[in-house]
Amino acid sequence: MAPVYFTPGPAQLYPTVAGHLQNALDKQVFSQSHRSQAFKDLYRRADEGLRALFGLPQDYAIYFTGSATEIWERSLQSLTAQHTYHLVNGSFSKKYLDHAKWLGRDAQALQVPFGQGFSLDTVKVPAEVELLAITQNETSSGVCMPVADIHALREKYVAPLISVDMVSGAPYAALDFSQVDMAFFSVQKGFGLPAGLGVWLVNERCRAKAATLEGKQYTGGHYSIASLQDQYQQFQTPCTPNVLDIYLLTHVVEDMLQKGVAQIRKETETKAAKVYSFLEESALFAPFVQEKAHRSPTVIVADVLEKPAVEVISMLKAKGLVVGSGYGAFKEKQIRIANFPAVSEQQIDVLVEALRLL
């Protein structure tokens, strides 16, 4: 039997990917011009599917980039002149902050230790802040911010644009997009696709702010919001995009819609509960994130207590179960288990049983 990938991205491919890929090859989709009507029709279909999946307000636009990493940079270039504020509790939220500093922004941050989330009363966003950067799901530590907390931040802070990194949280996270201004993800996590595409969801407030900065600073060239929006209005992209991933995303989103996003969320929670319950009972493992409300349902991080993590990973791999190592300094002591829609409840059961027998 083929191994199952519980890795936090690149991850297990969504079960329908191979079939869609074969259809696209048969139809020679990847030879079609990105300026053709066929491509415009594909982009429009991707747009419709993603709007339905996320319940996007009408004023949102959807842009494609090479990666989510690029969106950290482009969002800062197009949406900020000076002041940003970042909630940092892991390696990826830290990288958004780093980008702001590299770009010369006056970037402030509230930092909490790895493995912890934020209590809302400690968040104090200064009045001059243009963009408040939130990482909804920290892929490095397995900490999530409940969407209700994001919505509460909006209520408290009306002025700054709110940017949500939902790279490893989408499509599970039931974010109310009318309560934020932009969000983004990459496709090799929750959508179970080959890597190489970032998806950027941007509202009218962002476009208005971007318009005030055009001409006053470098806003990202072909990947400025102005340029992306200009192309988006014809369902085009500034340069030749990753058509293969856009094709697969379109079809997997339609598969997900057919299943229903409510059902996907329910299954995600059921599977997550099984893993966390086991971790809490286990003598060999423990959930890394202490605060239950901050435990990510999509990326589950476990401390390995009595063995080197690498040994656990090897033993699982021998059984065809591939889990991720801990991130960075936690490589020796933790494992990460991605609980994305591509992994079935039955596969989670097999994994939990294997963990139990270690």
Add this chain to the structure above:
Amino acid sequence: MAPVYFTPGPAQLYPTVAGHLQNALDKQVFSQSHRSQAFKDLYRRADEGLRALFGLPQDYAIYFTGSATEIWERSLQSLTAQHTYHLVNGSFSKKYLDHAKWLGRDAQALQVPFGQGFSLDTVKVPAEVELLAITQNETSSGVCMPVADIHALREKYVAPLISVDMVSGAPYAALDFSQVDMAFFSVQKGFGLPAGLGVWLVNERCRAKAATLEGKQYTGGHYSIASLQDQYQQFQTPCTPNVLDIYLLTHVVEDMLQKGVAQIRKETETKAAKVYSFLEESALFAPFVQEKAHRSPTVIVADVLEKPAVEVISMLKAKGLVVGSGYGAFKEKQIRIANFPAVSEQQIDVLVEALRLL
């Protein structure tokens, strides 16, 4: 029979692509971590293949980006503080110039009309220029710069870094990389792959120049030469790359090496000669580029004399032969025929016969 794409990119897929893609799916390559040994081994293999194919000097490094468009921007950010010089004779050389202006560089250009190339004696590069941008093959107009001319510019101008856009010329163009400092291409042209990957070949002189700019200006964040080089030394990338395209590129480059780059060049020239000979004799078509030395062997642009170009394109399409339209303002009056390695001599024969019968 499936249509054949003679479009200038996205283009006909290289004949081995579907098989490689199936192998990668079978081996679950797209679920593997981009931090894994398996990925490092893949990158190393891509590196070895590309070095052999291009005959790269030892000091070159090979980086991956989301597109060639991105390399316009990143090369200017990492390699120039102020002065650039551009040879502009079409839409893509113009875009490199635009990027330099957007980035606030003092960008000078020698511009010649669409459809023309450059006489070397008209090129006057001022002493202060840091980067000389050359488009080896203008995908928009079908004009190429013979590699001997590029080598001659190096002889004349020792100081500036020479950057060669070979997006639609690679791997045909027999560039001597010891005579330039960097070059780049995207994979959906001559390599016959799905779009979504830029490949950047960078020598030590570039890295030395980049080092002098680090800390003094924004050099591209994760996509600065410093960051890319830092990762490259472990055959890693700054963020999750398009692993699918890197996999396909690696395998198609190996297929090309097996065939031999000399053979590929010879076949390209044979096929190009057939098309240009027909265009010269034809009453309906004429080669757009007058100067024979500047006629691109890889992207052939033809004026359509007595019919609307769109009608010609439709009639060919009905026969399963897909050619490109003219670029921009030339859409109504020209067709573009890509003569990439993925298209066989027999397929070119079929196309020429169909053109003859129009």
